[in-house]
Amino acid sequence: MGKTITLRIEDEVYNTLKRAADGDRRTISNFIEYATISYIFNNNAVDDNEMNELISFKKDIKKGMEDIKKGRYKIIG
Numbered sequence: 001m002g003k004t005i006t007l008r009i010e011d012e013v014y015n016t017l018k019r020a021a022d023g024d025r026r027t028i029s030n031f032i033e034y035a036t037i038s039y040i041f042n043n044n045a046v047d048d049n050e051m052n053e054l055i056s057f058k059k060d061i062k063k064g065m066e067d068i069k070k071g072r073y074k075i076i077g
Contacts, residue, residue: 007032 009017014028021031046054067073 017028017031021028024031026034
């Protein structure tokens with residue numbers, strides 16, 4: 001079941017959202033939901049290149065964790 005939230009925004013922001021929603025033939029509520037999900041997906045997801053880079057570090061991270069477990073480290077600072 002969907003949740004209801006209250007959002008207080010300036011008139012200028014409301015008018016901008018209203019025009020954008022109308023342009024997409026959406027309700028303001030649906031437009032805000034769509035725009036938020038789109039922003040999160042496009043700005044917070046890891047792309048393929050980043051994921052491949054992270055995966056390439058897996059071996060080094062695993063070795064580092066093994067070194068820590070065996071006490072093979074020195075705290076500097």
